[in-house]
Amino acid sequence: NGGLAPGWFLDRILIEDVNTHHIYEFPCNRWLAKDEDDKQIARLLFPKAATEGKSFFILGEKKN
Known part of the structure; x- marks a missing residue:
């Protein structure tokens, strides 16, 4: 969370x-x-x- 504009606005995620x-x-x-x-x-x-009973696991990586 650094720099001029570190924040992100997340509208949605699409997965195919x-x-x-x-x-x-x-x-x-x-x-x-x-x-x-x-x-x-x-x-x-x-x-x-x-x-339809599907499970989703989305993993992110934390960077220092």
């Missing part, structure tokens, strides 16, 4: 299943920033539409 070409949308509409909104840089997102 490469086998079925189905696109899953995970809306957020929140800031990922230590100086905006609720000052959080991690979010728990849920798919917009039913996913």
